[in-house]
Amino acid sequence: MGVKITETILRDAHQSLIATRMTTEQMLEIAPVLDQVGYYSVECWGGATFDACLRFFNEDPWERLKKLRTAFKKTKLQMLLRGQNLVGYRHYPDDVVEEFVKKAIYYGIDIIRIFDALNDIRNIEMALKVTKKEKGHAQVAISYTVSPYHTIENYVNLAKQIEELGADSICIKDMAGLLSPFDAYKLVKALKEQVKLPIHLHTHYTTGFGSMTYLKAIEAGVDGIDTALSPLALGTSQPPTETIVYALENTEYAPKLDLEKINEASEYFKVLREEYIRKGLLDPKVLSVDINALHYQIPGGMLSNLISQLKEQGQEDKLDEVLKEVPEVRKDFGYPPLVTPTSQIVGTQAVLNVVAGERYKLVTKETKAYFKGEYGKPPAPVNEEIKRKILKDEKEITCRPADLISPELENAKEKIKEYIENDTDVVTYCLFPQLAENFFKLRFAKKYKVDVDLVQGNKVYPV
Amino acid sequence: MGVKITETILRDAHQSLIATRMTTEQMLEIAPVLDQVGYYSVECWGGATFDACLRFFNEDPWERLKKLRTAFKKTKLQMLLRGQNLVGYRHYPDDVVEEFVKKAIYYGIDIIRIFDALNDIRNIEMALKVTKKEKGHAQVAISYTVSPYHTIENYVNLAKQIEELGADSICIKDMAGLLSPFDAYKLVKALKEQVKLPIHLHTHYTTGFGSMTYLKAIEAGVDGIDTALSPLALGTSQPPTETIVYALENTEYAPKLDLEKINEASEYFKVLREEYIRKGLLDPKVLSVDINALHYQIPGGMLSNLISQLKEQGQEDKLDEVLKEVPEVRKDFGYPPLVTPTSQIVGTQAVLNVVAGERYKLVTKETKAYFKGEYGKPPAPVNEEIKRKILKDEKEITCRPADLISPELENAKEKIKEYIENDTDVVTYCLFPQLAENFFKLRFAKKYKVDVDLVQGNKVYPV
Numbered sequence: 001m002g003v004k005i006t007e008t009i010l011r012d013a014h015q016s017l018i019a020t021r022m023t024t025e026q027m028l029e030i031a032p033v034l035d036q037v038g039y040y041s042v043e044c045w046g047g048a049t050f051d052a053c054l055r056f057f058n059e060d061p062w063e064r065l066k067k068l069r070t071a072f073k074k075t076k077l078q079m080l081l082r083g084q085n086l087v088g089y090r091h092y093p094d095d096v097v098e099e100f101v102k103k104a105i106y107y108g109i110d111i112i113r114i115f116d117a118l119n120d121i122r123n124i125e126m127a128l129k130v131t132k133k134e135k136g137h138a139q140v141a142i143s144y145t146v147s148p149y150h151t152i153e154n155y156v157n158l159a160k161q162i163e164e165l166g167a168d169s170i171c172i173k174d175m176a177g178l179l180s181p182f183d184a185y186k187l188v189k190a191l192k193e194q195v196k197l198p199i200h201l202h203t204h205y206t207t208g209f210g211s212m213t214y215l216k217a218i219e220a221g222v223d224g225i226d227t228a229l230s231p232l233a234l235g236t237s238q239p240p241t242e243t244i245v246y247a248l249e250n251t252e253y254a255p256k257l258d259l260e261k262i263n264e265a266s267e268y269f270k271v272l273r274e275e276y277i278r279k280g281l282l283d284p285k286v287l288s289v290d291i292n293a294l295h296y297q298i299p300g301g302m303l304s305n306l307i308s309q310l311k312e313q314g315q316e317d318k319l320d321e322v323l324k325e326v327p328e329v330r331k332d333f334g335y336p337p338l339v340t341p342t343s344q345i346v347g348t349q350a351v352l353n354v355v356a357g358e359r360y361k362l363v364t365k366e367t368k369a370y371f372k373g374e375y376g377k378p379p380a381p382v383n384e385e386i387k388r389k390i391l392k393d394e395k396e397i398t399c400r401p402a403d404l405i406s407p408e409l410e411n412a413k414e415k416i417k418e419y420i421e422n423d424t425d426v427v428t429y430c431l432f433p434q435l436a437e438n439f440f441k442l443r444f445a446k447k448y449k450v451d452v453d454l455v456q457g458n459k460v461y462p463v
Numbered sequence: 464m465g466v467k468i469t470e471t472i473l474r475d476a477h478q479s480l481i482a483t484r485m486t487t488e489q490m491l492e493i494a495p496v497l498d499q500v501g502y503y504s505v506e507c508w509g510g511a512t513f514d515a516c517l518r519f520f521n522e523d524p525w526e527r528l529k530k531l532r533t534a535f536k537k538t539k540l541q542m543l544l545r546g547q548n549l550v551g552y553r554h555y556p557d558d559v560v561e562e563f564v565k566k567a568i569y570y571g572i573d574i575i576r577i578f579d580a581l582n583d584i585r586n587i588e589m590a591l592k593v594t595k596k597e598k599g600h601a602q603v604a605i606s607y608t609v610s611p612y613h614t615i616e617n618y619v620n621l622a623k624q625i626e627e628l629g630a631d632s633i634c635i636k637d638m639a640g641l642l643s644p645f646d647a648y649k650l651v652k653a654l655k656e657q658v659k660l661p662i663h664l665h666t667h668y669t670t671g672f673g674s675m676t677y678l679k680a681i682e683a684g685v686d687g688i689d690t691a692l693s694p695l696a697l698g699t700s701q702p703p704t705e706t707i708v709y710a711l712e713n714t715e716y717a718p719k720l721d722l723e724k725i726n727e728a729s730e731y732f733k734v735l736r737e738e739y740i741r742k743g744l745l746d747p748k749v750l751s752v753d754i755n756a757l758h759y760q761i762p763g764g765m766l767s768n769l770i771s772q773l774k775e776q777g778q779e780d781k782l783d784e785v786l787k788e789v790p791e792v793r794k795d796f797g798y799p800p801l802v803t804p805t806s807q808i809v810g811t812q813a814v815l816n817v818v819a820g821e822r823y824k825l826v827t828k829e830t831k832a833y834f835k836g837e838y839g840k841p842p843a844p845v846n847e848e849i850k851r852k853i854l855k856d857e858k859e860i861t862c863r864p865a866d867l868i869s870p871e872l873e874n875a876k877e878k879i880k881e882y883i884e885n886d887t888d889v890v891t892y893c894l895f896p897q898l899a900e901n902f903f904k905l906r907f908a909k910k911y912k913v914d915v916d917l918v919q920g921n922k923v924y925p926v
């Protein structure tokens with residue numbers, strides 16, 4: 001029956017390559033064609049797109065969703081959700097999570113992919129529960145990383161927990177492109193043998209493994225993969241849809257997609273690609289292989305961060321030391337995957353450890369919060385001695401972090417009551433108060449023909 | 464013992480991505496590091512680099528070779544040779560072929576990869592014979608293409624002929640990136656079972672198949688592959704060396720290369736990449752997947768050629784017709800691989816067939832020469848009816864095309880005698896008379912402090 005293809009060009013691809021700058025209009029123009037391809041799903045919402053709609057386009061992300069739902073008559077729409085962080089950058093209270101997921105499904109999302117940077121299931125629970133209750137497809141993603149702790153056995157155990165939790169499918173989320181083809185084969189094989197749920201695989205082309213990794217995962221029986229149409233594929237984005245589809249032709253894995261429609265959509269995005277390059281949105285730098293990820297197992301963005309931190313302190317000569325310290329810090333931290341926010345926390349702490357001349361003599365407040373348990377439970381046990389040194393007498397959090405966060409919906413409703421136009425405004429405000437308020441004020445001003453400057457108190461609104 | 468890696472960054476990679484503009488100095492600076500990596504060979508000469516040395520850098524290509532040989536103490540140097548065309552664009556007489564190959568090996572080439580666009584063994588024979596006589600490694604390449612004629616059986620038969628001819632190894636040369644991963648597996652498997660010679664695989668990333676194709680070929684037992692360091696990999700170039708090497712780590716296929724040296728070389732070329740992009744030499748366009756090659760099985764360059772030919776005649780609306788005519792013409796021609804020069808001959812003929820409203824009412828002189836046999840023997844039988852229509856009473860050539868070409872060395876020697884400084888000057892002149900003459904004159908002028916303008920008869924020399 002062929003491997004299932006999730007098209008990411010409307011979400012992850014442009015988020016990864018052009019800082020989430022594809023506009024709703026650019027999406028809608030080609031949506032009817034994409035709808036005819038026969039994709040398993042089209043990822044088109046969530047992740048950074050929510051933020052970007054407000055921040056860069058002064059647009060209501062919910063309106064985009066509604067328009068996409070109207071344009072896609074038969075294809076399942078998919079979104080990415082950062083567990084209890086939703087589409088934001090902190091833990092939100094349960095009432096906000098519930099409201100957000102409810103509305104996302106109500107306005108058209110079919111499949112919600114839910115993940116947590118630390119793979120702490122407790123950060124995923126609430127979103128999953130609501131998704132199921134609202135009859136959505138709950139796909140739980142495992143953040144993939146490489147460490148002595150991250151054995152196939154441990155991944156299988158995690159997958160079993162996800163299965164017990166009631167997820168509809170599991171995704172291996174290889175955000176840094178670290179999953180090598182032969183490791184993918186072993187991991188998928190083990191999961192398929194020991195877990196009943198469909199297994200999807202998500203990777204980025206960062207290290208160049210991407211398409212090889214999909215190929216071996218497919219041979220191992222993976223159910224679905226994520227690809228992006230070629231004009232926005234490769235580099236920090238996904239492997240190209242066309243290449244994968246043609247590579248599988250005449251095999252048992254061949255997905256049944258309409259090649260003419262793929263070609264038509266591809267030609268459309270080719271023109272946009274040229275435009276993105278011309279405008280400087282697409283930098284050829286992101287299209288090459290990130291050898292640092294291969295050589296140091298450190299994502300490219302993290303390495304340049306370390307270098308600039310060292311430069312600020314005039315200690316660039318310490319880079320080699322820091323590069324040796326990073327894996328040590330990561331070990332002390334219980335081997336978190338190096339993604340936002342852990343990549344920054346681990347990186348900055350490694351720099352401090354080297355520059356101060358003594359490990360953990362200085363710690364950031366994020367390091368402290370991490371050891372306190374505010375981000376959740378680290379994958380492996382942390383270094384107890386260091387934890388005590390950092391926390392001193394302070395008590396750590398052992399409960400689910402969100403249990404300590406009070407409800408926010410009612411308060412928010414009160415705060416923005418004069419601006420409310422839609423049933424999604426309150427939750428939007430909870431997620432990004434400042435951006436939302438600016439957006440609401442401008443919307444208000446436009447609607448009632450009020451002077452925008454007046455409403456905004458003479459601040460210039462960044463469009 | 465691991466798969467053998469041939470590094471192409473000093474030849475095919477920059478020929479494919481930046482029109483052969485890497486300078487000798489840029490090569491020499493990193494050569495000592497590349498020499499330490501442990502590559503099976505480094506491709507660094509031949510192909511278009513000979514032409515480019517003279518044309519763009521006013522540099523003697525033989526001097527580049529000598530310098531590279533001095534810089535590479537232990538790594539085998541490899542070159543690409545277009546059979547009887549050598550590194551030029553027409554058939555040369557045997558005395559020129561003999562002299563060229565002799566000197567190439569004398570001045571440092573260890574491995575000569577010899578191919579013919581039509582896979583006509585007779586166009587390869589002479590170069591092979593001389594390579595063997597001069598104790599070089601003769602690798603014969605099979606130009607890979609897809610057609611009803613190009614079955615695995617026919618490829619195996621061709622490989623057996625190459626084996627009988629006395630080649631040291633065989634290369635599958637997939638210049639258009641058409642070889643899909645699963646087809647690569649079958650082809651390599653069959654060749655390994657029925658031929659004793661080592662099998663190498665050369666591909667371009669054009670369609671995005673590249674690394675997947677290598678992976679499956681490796682699983683099928685391929686002996687060697689061609690890769691390019693990541694800063695000049697992907698797109699129309701080869702798959703990235705680093706990615707392939709890291710993907711094979713901890714497997715039986717792992718090549719034993721020095722990862723630190725690879726990283727050092729990669730960092731060096733990263734800086735050059737930035738420079739090439741800044742100067743406009745590296746256009747991000749060549750870095751994306753060529754979906755036309757996938758969709759129409761027509762190389763990207765050929766498609767844009769067809770479009771511009773139709774535009775010139777104001778008949779762009781005929782493109783669909785032409786795209787349907789191309790495979791028909793190719794069939795009439797006996798399924799030649801679509802590379803230079805056949806892609807131009809077939810393409811132009813397809814345009815003429817459509818525009819004239821009658822097939823082969825008009826034919827180019829190249830089409831006629833092709834049917835006459837001047838390029839060699841087509842892979843499959845040509846359409847006899849069309850051949851008769853085109854040739855009329857003219858007799859076709861059934862012998863080896865080069866048998867009809869008179870020796871040229873002596874004549875050339877006479878012509879440029881006043882400029883001769885090196886034992887390679889005469890053969891250089893035979894290959895590119897105009898470029899060589901300009902180069903010799905300038906060299907002469909510099910050496911004897913003569914006014915360049917005078918020597919060149921007041922022509923401005925293009926540097």
Ligand SMILES: [Co+2]
Pocket residue numbers: 012175202203204
């Ligand atoms: Co992603």
Ligand SMILES: [Co+2]
Pocket residue numbers: 475638665666667
């Ligand atoms: Co090539």
